[in-house]
């Protein structure tokens with residue numbers, strides 16, 4: 001409604017938002033949506049939210065579609081922020097919470113991004129969408145494309161969890177399994193998209209998935225009574241959620257809803273694929289590709305993130321950091337979270353608890369602080385990881 005233009009993340013040049021766009025024409029980097037927040041703030045007030053739809057579309061004024069008729073929704077977002085008292089008590093923490101994204105359509109936070117991206121695809125009259133995916137993004141795109149009557153062309157590594165492949169097939173998507181990593185899948189989409197007439201909705205190579213993900217940040221603030229936690233731990237692959245939340249914090253400050261304080265943002269990655277952790281530790285602006293990436297946390301098997309420089313800047317600016325978890329630690333943490341709190345997290349979500357323990361031990365998080373862990377998806381989509 002109040003989308004003004006797109007901004008290049010590298011040089012801040014403005015680009016029109018009235019046609020389909022991928023990366024910025026100036027620098028080939030991610031584009032971000034810019035809103036007229038003064039106009040948005042006339043109707044989007046904290047009080048007005050009380051009676052609104054219980055999905056991410058409650059923040060309608062700062063969402064990209066021009067017309068409500070283009071919104072493609074399955075009820076995504078507004079997931080619970082659950083206190084984790086038993087888990088917290090083990091560490092002397094009184095303010096530990098888990099944002100449970102497994103309750104989204106297709107059981108992961110990827111629903112948010114795809115709802116926004118497919119809505120904009122509908123606005124632009126696009127009919128064929130394509131994406132490389134570690135699994136959950138593919139499931140979400142399959143669902144929203146089906147909902148919108150579009151084709152979804154999905155490329156996943158052959159070792160993607162079965163549930164992801166099956167859900168895509170059952171929702172009528174065109175699925176190709178590749179012997180390789182998500183980067184190889186992305187290569188396949190780029191090579192074929194022009195000839196096939198596909199619009200590429202890869203992470204951060206399309207400006208609107210991040211707009212869906214940013215609603216995580218709005219919800220966090222709303223659910224915490226218009227405050228932000230001291231620290232956020234987020235399982236980072238391509239980084240869209242982290243980048244989106246940071247954008248939401250800035251927008252809310254401009255709306256006059258929050259002050260300048262930000263949470264310390266921590267990325268957790270898998271020991272077998274930790275490009276951001278390495279780059280952070282080495283003080284680099286960009287991350288090198290992680291060679292020979294392997295982890296059962298398929299969402300974290302991203303050897304090179306297109307938005308690496310944006311992720312790294314946020315981690316540094318916020319005073320946060322990046323840590324790694326082994327597959328064994330993630331599996332053990334899954335059981336701990338499950339038995340203590342009644343949440344069966346995905347391995348990526350469980351990694352946040354591994355990270356929390358490390359950060360408490362290193363005194364980078366204090367037990368008296370308020371901390372939010374992100375369970376980005378459902379453990380039931382990863383059954384093969386739990387079968388010995």
Ligand SMILES: Cc1ncc(COP(=O)(O)O)c(C=O)c1O
Nearest residue numbers: 136237238239240241299376377
């Ligand atoms: C369950 C889960 N958690 C985390 C991630 C990483 O998300 P992002 O690309 O936003 O860093 C993914 C990506 O596939 C995922 O499926």
Ligand SMILES: [Zn+2]
Nearest residue numbers: 008011026027
């Ligand atoms: Zn530029």
